[in-house]
Amino acid sequence: MTEIWSPEDRTEYLEQQPAEPYRLGTEQVLTVLRVDKGAGLSRREARSRLERCGKNELRAEEPVPAWRKFLAQFTDVLVVLLLAAAFVSAGLWLYERDAALPYEAIAIFAIVLLNAVMGYCQQARAEQAIAALRQMSAAQARVVRDGAHQTVPAAELVPGDIILLEEGDTVPADARLIQSTALQTAEAALTGESLPVRKDTATVTGEVELGDRHNMIYSGTAVTYGRGLAAVTATGMRTEMGRIAGMLRAAQDETTPLQAELTRVGKLLGLVVVAIAVVMIATILFVEDIQGVSALFDVLILGVALAVAAVPEGLPAIVTAALSLGVQRMAQKKAIVRHLAAVETLGSAEVIATDKTGTLTKNEMTVRAVATASGHVTVSGIGYAPVGQLTRDDGGDLDELLRSEVECALFAAEQANNAALQEQDGRWIVQGDPTEGALIVAARKAGLEAAALGNRFVRIAEIPFSSERKLMSTVHSDAEHQEHVFIATKGAPDVLLARCSHEFVGRHPRALTEERRNEILATNEELAGKALRTLAVASRSLPKDNFGSSAPDDAVEQDLVFLGLIGMIDPPREEAREAVARARAAGIRPIMITGDHPRTASAIAVELGIMADTRAVTGAQLEGMSDEALDHAVRDVSVYARVNPEHKLRIVQALQRNGLTVAMTGDGVNDAPALKAADIGVAMGMTGTDVSKEAADMVLADDNFATIVAAVEEGRGIFSNIRKFLRYLLSSNIGEVMTMFFGVVLIEALGLSGASGDKVVLPLLATQILWINFVTDGAPALALGVDPVDPAVMRRPPRPREEGVLTPRTWAGIIFVGVVTAVGTLFVLDASLPGGLVEGSGTLRYAQTMAFTTLVLFQLFNVFNARSDEGSAFEGLDRNAWLWGAIALALLLQIAVIYIPFLQKAFSTVSLSVCDWLFCTAVASSVLLLRELSKVVTRAMDRRH
Template identity: 55%
Template structure:
């Protein structure tokens, strides 16, 4: 009896936390204070809804756009550039606000551009992810006030009586009261690819989530049959809610690239301080500065050089390169939610992947058909009826075997409630996936039209968990007879057969036939195929009008089929490519161990006979401590029958072992592991909204091969990041060393003020501050960005992934940066010495000409270095034409340098003077020493590597 709707809320005791799967249905109803026939009344349902809240998972409040924009400034390099702006504005103020603070304006513009790029790209990714989401409102059939009605699933409350039918989405966790051939698709929650046959009987012992046959869960769907259930949990109290709790507890770590950029920012910050102090000190003590104006000049120049030493274009170029990579990945159906995640896949050393829907198509497929005359194999996977029924490698021809297999597939399709249809080029099913597989196989045999024209359904004997059979009665219009067609578990159906079909005829079922059928069943089960048998009989004209299971006897055995959720055709190739790239692929699934082993073996993840670790075995290992789990994950590549917490622990164990882990998945059960992994990859088509929210990348086509393409793209991006970092840092190192060594060795190279450019003995700089800013303007932007667009090298996927502790800028790179910067500085200073009178090399030009020549050499040396930094090992002359963007950027920079040397108003602004063609030739030769040094360095490295 229902409580009075006016009863005050405090009088209601809270529901106990007993496991409803272990309780009789009456006890569950009593505990929920509801009635199986009438359900709740509307007032009581409203009160419970107000008390417990809507049946929905907790969601994070949306982040305002302004906060997302400000988040783009949360970067160490940006902090460094903001400090550079402040210092530059301070210097501008000390100089009496003369002119415009061009350098501060340029740096500020770069900072804003970087923030805008990051903000727009994240917004674009969010919009793409939202477009993938299926926004239809889910409703549920419930009994309210004694009437059946449909209500939004968010309004379900504990105690509601759910009325379940084929195609329904289950809106809350519920204990079954009745189950009539009820089959539920639970892949999104448990990873089980096959629909689970439910039973309302009480469980005798606690069971894992996938084995609680008398329970249904939020987020799953009814594949077939009907049922009645009482809601036991809603919202965050559901099994899906438990996973959401785990998800909220998981902290989202920074990507490896974010960690590296932070490290680079710290290093550059320290370098700027060191450079500023060293240059100012050198100017003060070596330059014989004795006046206050000279001190101020030294301070301003030191600060300007330190600011120039910071590659202010780095954040914007980094964002642009990542954004371009994101666009290329989007073309391959991979949607990246955060720019910094692009490179992470390229660094991944392990890809942990779910099976159902990721490596497989999540589309049950008939693979084998067996009968008295032999067996055939069905080609093609999925619900698209593309393929053939083949015997011994050729299409099955007319004859005894064709007749038998036609009877099997036609009979299985008749005893089916599934439908198959084409919608905008895609094939979709309604109903049980196993039954749909029979429809597809029948079409591959080419007899679908004949069945629909010849047979008419009369009645159905529904599937029953005790009988393990389903039968239909059909009218054969061609032969004017009535047939009973039965499909079900082979061992059960065999016991009800007295005859067997052989060709177009029927023979008595002998022991040899039974033994052969049993061997076929064992062979298919050994290959992880789900087996179904099909039989039939001709009914007498006086058969009862209301069919009953008692008719299922004296059947003619047609034969059996083996069904599997097959691997994606492209997945094996993608896995092989990943392994060649040194990336380990691990399968983690909630499916049966035998099925997991079969799929993993077919795809090349493991060898035949390798161990598969189950969830129970993982629990035993976890009880022994983290060391036991760590040892297991080093050698085990397939995990089956695992729970969400198991997936999470596996990912964490791999990370502790030093791996960068990518985790793919589509079900709610994958979400915590996706969030914990270095990069979570969700399926865009079959993935749940919870999974997409937790992931950093979404595959719009649910294709595992897309992940490998993303790995290739990520590696190419990382390689390009190293290229433009080498370029920017060596260029800025060349500028710093030119000024530093030029001041120290001014007397050696004849860099003095004796020619009237100042009082004798006064400090003379090899380059002017405006010239350094110009160099940064024309060489730090377009060429660096063009390097970021370099195509991946041919051996990108033949190199092992970088290790977790490897730095983006390692010792070898720093050595190359310093060497290259030193060569640039020496070439620049020797050019100045060549043009100036006195010094090591006697020249005859004035200081302005010498400075212009040195200035030009430094610009050209950096442009030569563009080609040098494209590879640490290969010659700069290899693949010269593969990046037209780089040639365009170099040509633009050369034209701008010609303009600053030969345009009169630019001569005045930048302290330059025109050069002759011969002088330009000399500058080009001196600048090219950077290229020849790089070639020599690569030859030496290669020789040392071969010797080692």
């Protein structure tokens, strides 16, 4: 049926297209799609449908113009404040002309521009994720059109096209199978299923989850075995991958706690700046007798200059630098961060919602157990590396009888096998079916060598696996017994056992009794109860004359000799158990979200310590839950199995509604929406899809769950360091503000009013304030940002979501330091001037130089205070060489501005004597000693409570 549709027909198809083609028979699907299986669509009809349905590709949103992305970087409150500070600094330079160039304004503009460029580079993540999805699509597709096989661009496929698929092909569109020969597809990227899924044409009754629709194949998945014929049912954005792309586009980027807090601090500083400018101007006008427009302008400029000093100009740059340096350390630990501002979120994560396949497990099937007539054997080692031991269940060595049986079973399993084990770049990989690869690895662990076996046994025929027979057999000639052929068979235990008449005991067959058959079936149930996937193996020897030269049929799969049961699983990573334990010790709750079978998921979760019982919630159960019920369930449930992409997203959002900071790990296409919606998304670098990597904030280069925990530790360390330099910057700047404010308020008491004939006199000049910010807000603050991670951070619970970067205790310490700094600096100023509370004899310029130097030294001593709110400043001083280097650099710069003639002129300073330096140092050190005393009191109060 290749006739052209009328417009009414096409409209009817699009509106009534079967939403669940898996529930229709093959003939029904072909009827609905108006296509003949043998002839396919005509070229003319295909063009007509393409015009109506559109291309088979994922749509991308219109990109935001580059200039708009760039300008958007300047809308942050703190950035606006910095721009205002730059303009004020430039205005001061224009007014005073005290330097060749407005250096301060240039520096501030440079900081803003640097942050804008870095922010701009982070913008196109959503577009990149959609592009990665498009790249996964098959470039070409083989179809039946006009009764002939043709190759067409995959983008030109339309509903109703008949496509041909073979091993190695990428499925180009969603389609309903109408013919299948041992077809298997790898759907881990879409459903999370760790094993290739066997496909057939049988109609599925009832509504089932994506992973159980065995008669459907999906765009972007890969054919791993067999071949098939399918009718396209959905293309482009109507495919399952298209729906994920739509969800990915709809998911909104979440503001990280650090971003939110810095925005809040920025707004607070903005209000403080305005208040300081207003209060300062009002105070000067009230205290001093201001006359004339020029003097009034001086007051306005000085008030605004002080407000500029209150803004920590280096904050965004230092935050970025600290994050960047932390990111470099994380990269060395195989954690690659794509989104700087999200680094600290990982450190504050309370839940890690992790996929199972390829994340907690290696995504490499591994034989765990072999059961034969004489006992059970445990196989050690994980993954495809042929390294491991075979021991009895009780840990003892294998006796000769048991070893002989196990070798026979694994030998037959390796012969009935089409996979290949290879080592590439130091890593063992399997070409072919992962289950068959696992059998080869187990044979190598048992000492069976491929070369020796291949020289003796040569395959001469094969009876392939089919979903109807559930068996696979191979026929081999035997160089040592040339008159016989050897038949190896593997398959479903119940099916294979029914075809066996004997069982190997040692190397001799023994007739199978009914009692022994029941024992074997019970053993199979026992292995399955441990979430092991079981296969049975058997063999048979036939006279070569009886075999003949024609292709064998399944008659040779009768009167087999049962060799044993083999249990396998995609096992947990060796490091995963310890990583889970460390996460729990750090107050982080691991949750498994997977598309795998509930029994398998529960077994892995129990083994890793993610949960104590075997309770798992399935995707079907989630479908019946309201948001309220799910919000309640996520508080206790730790394993979710057989879930769809929508379920993962719902679970993450439910956890967030419970006030939890969620880190989501994953590797498949199906994980991308949840990765994007989570507070921080973590993708797998080795096995992860491009989509998951583009949607994530962080990528694990080694796909190791233990790396996530190491990244958590590093994230906590980075956040701790951010707190350190925030404490330092804010306490130092508050000290400057208090010094200036109270210096004006107490101008008479300090002797400033008679120190000069100027109408307006301040403790420090505007250029000196800006110099202090330049010297002390740069290198020392950055050095705090690279303080080594305290090992104790992983023994503390995560930072509560509602807790700010700066806690009330932190603010108390900041204000305390600011008060001590202001009092000490004004004391030195007073002691350097005639009159005032403390009699001195110096000039105004000398007194300002003394106060200037004392304030710098106060801030350098304060660097040590800022390392902790509770811990002593003297702990771990030798761990950060950068800190000592930064302090030495700041001192050298201050010495330069005091003694180099042209700098003396630029900053209105005079040379100081050794005694002057000792006096300034003694006074400035008081901030360290007094803060240490306050910490002792704080620790004592904490112990009481």
